[in-house]
Amino acid sequence: MQLNAGIRYIGNGLVNSIRAMQVQSTLVDIANDNVMGFDKVGYQRKQAVVSSFTEYIGADGVSTTVDDKVGRIVNTGNPLDFALATKGYFQVKSPNGVKLTRDGRFKLDKNGNLLTLDDSKVLATDGTPIKLSIIPENLDQVVVNSTGELSVLNKTKNELQHVANIGVVDANGFVVMNPDVKQKYTEFSNVALQDEFLGLILPTKNFDANRQMFMIESSNLSKAISQLGSVS
Amino acid sequence: MKNLQAIISKTIDNSLTQFDRLGYVGDNFANYSTNGYKCVRFEQMLSEEGYLKGAIRTDYSQGSIMITSNPYDIAINGDGFIPVTSPTGEVQYTRDGSLKISKDGYLTTNDGWLVGSGIQIPSNAYKITIKPDGTVTSMDSSKAPEKKIGIIPLVQFRNQEGLKQGDNNKLIPTAESGEAKLVKDHNYIAQYSIENSNLNVYDSASEILRLNASVIASMRMTKVIDDMYNKSINLRQS
Numbered sequence: 001m002q003l004n005a006g007i008r009y010i011g012n013g014l015v016n017s018i019r020a021m022q023v024q025s026t027l028v029d030i031a032n033d034n035v036m037g038f039d040k041v042g043y044q045r046k047q048a049v050v051s052s053f054t055e056y057i058g059a060d061g062v063s064t065t066v067d068d069k070v071g072r073i074v075n076t077g078n079p080l081d082f083a084l085a086t087k088g089y090f091q092v093k094s095p096n097g098v099k100l101t102r103d104g105r106f107k108l109d110k111n112g113n114l115l116t117l118d119d120s121k122v123l124a125t126d127g128t129p130i131k132l133s134i135i136p137e138n139l140d141q142v143v144v145n146s147t148g149e150l151s152v153l154n155k156t157k158n159e160l161q162h163v164a165n166i167g168v169v170d171a172n173g174f175v176v177m178n179p180d181v182k183q184k185y186t187e188f189s190n191v192a193l194q195d196e197f198l199g200l201i202l203p204t205k206n207f208d209a210n211r212q213m214f215m216i217e218s219s220n221l222s223k224a225i226s227q228l229g230s231v232s
Numbered sequence: 233m234k235n236l237q238a239i240i241s242k243t244i245d246n247s248l249t250q251f252d253r254l255g256y257v258g259d260n261f262a263n264y265s266t267n268g269y270k271c272v273r274f275e276q277m278l279s280e281e282g283y284l285k286g287a288i289r290t291d292y293s294q295g296s297i298m299i300t301s302n303p304y305d306i307a308i309n310g311d312g313f314i315p316v317t318s319p320t321g322e323v324q325y326t327r328d329g330s331l332k333i334s335k336d337g338y339l340t341t342n343d344g345w346l347v348g349s350g351i352q353i354p355s356n357a358y359k360i361t362i363k364p365d366g367t368v369t370s371m372d373s374s375k376a377p378e379k380k381i382g383i384i385p386l387v388q389f390r391n392q393e394g395l396k397q398g399d400n401n402k403l404i405p406t407a408e409s410g411e412a413k414l415v416k417d418h419n420y421i422a423q424y425s426i427e428n429s430n431l432n433v434y435d436s437a438s439e440i441l442r443l444n445a446s447v448i449a450s451m452r453m454t455k456v457i458d459d460m461y462n463k464s465i466n467l468r469q470s
Binding site for chain 2: 021024025028029031032033035036037038039040041043076077078103105107108109110111117118135137138139193196197200204207208211214215218
């Protein structure tokens with residue numbers, strides 16, 4: 001009976017160690033996503049959230065939240081590169097529905113539609129796709145002010161003609177009143193590489209520790225199996 | 233939970249994409265002294281699922297203009313392209329204005345494509361002048377009146393980013409770029425000038441630094457994951 005109880009205890013220990021190792025590798029996966037997103041435009045750092053009971057339910061207990069700090073804003077010189085200097089997202093209409101993105105690298109097609117790099121339509125505050133009424137001869141004739149109002153130069157009248165207000169919403173879908181759009185800038189991620197690599201130390205060491213525990217438990221268990229029952 | 237192989241394939245995906253990007257930056261550097269060259273930019277897009285996509289964008293901003301002493305050097309100071317016709321009759325577009333005279337007296341590009349539909353320069357021309365609107369005039373002697381002998385056409389596209397890069401600094405129209413539209417009243421053409429490439433060396437250098445950091449970081453992650461992988465496989469050793 002004691003043997004039975006002992007084995008069950010050790011068995012739980014083995015499963016716990018494996019589970020903990022899986023949790024740690026999930027944390028490394030999240031850190032890897034951040035490293036990959038480091039020099040990508042509009043990427044927002046993922047922050048791992050390890051809930052209570054993760055020691056019982058394993059990697060399913062790990063979820064992520066988005067770190068919505070504004071990233072590094074860099075000058076590009078392209079009049080169709082926009083960056084948001086506040087928290088918020090551009091709304092784009094892709095074949096899979098409306099998506100939110102902080103990637104403000106846009107382009108114009110020959111009909112004057114404002115598109116993202118993967119051909120999704122950029123939406124205005126009223127939810128309609130933005131289409132320029134005048135095809136600009138030069139992209140410098142497209143002007144966006146900090147409130148997101150997009151206008152284009154009317155050459156015959158020699159004045160700026162209002163086109164639309166670029167729709168910027170927060171994570172809950174509410175319109176951001178003063179989005180602080182920066183023209184000719186893009187926003188790189190808010191990932192700091194050194195933080196990611198420093199943050200890796202904990203999961204890897206935890207992984208190693210649980211692996212050691214597993215091996216100790218495993219050898220204890222084999223000792224119990226081979227020696228406890230022997231009569232010699 | 234992600235398995236360790238999925239993490240490794242992401243690090244490899246990222247590293248390989250950075251090498252692609254290095255290739256495009258290298259392309260731009262190689263064309264630093266190509267007349268009228270427009271830089272290409274390799275833009276990466278990280279999808280929500282975690283894989284990378286790339287897009288190539290051409291930066292059509294104006295390059296700096298360099299003064300030369302050759303009357304057949306022209307630069308476009310503004311938007312537009314010069315249509316050129318190949319010996320086989322194909323029409324493509326260029327911003328490279330380092331022209332020369334062919335053996336028949338026609339104004340051609342460096343690789344022998346006719347400018348427009350052909351402008352013949354008289355062999356006894358004393359002075360050739362190219363006006364800002366592209367009109368080519370010649371004078372038989374210093375006192376003779378100017379004679380108009382042709383016009384260098386200038387065209388624009390509704391969406392010049394849709395143009396496809398051809399051979400020898402030429403561009404080919406596509407369905408996305410729209411049709412070429414002749415510009416009539418302009419003052420974009422400058423004689424005795426050449427347009428340099430619009431490469432910004434400092435931006436490119438900073439891009440190389442960024443992609444280098446990304447490769448190193450991803451390679452380092454590969455090592456970390458590889459260690460974990462090894463340790464998971466050799467769990468039974470004790």
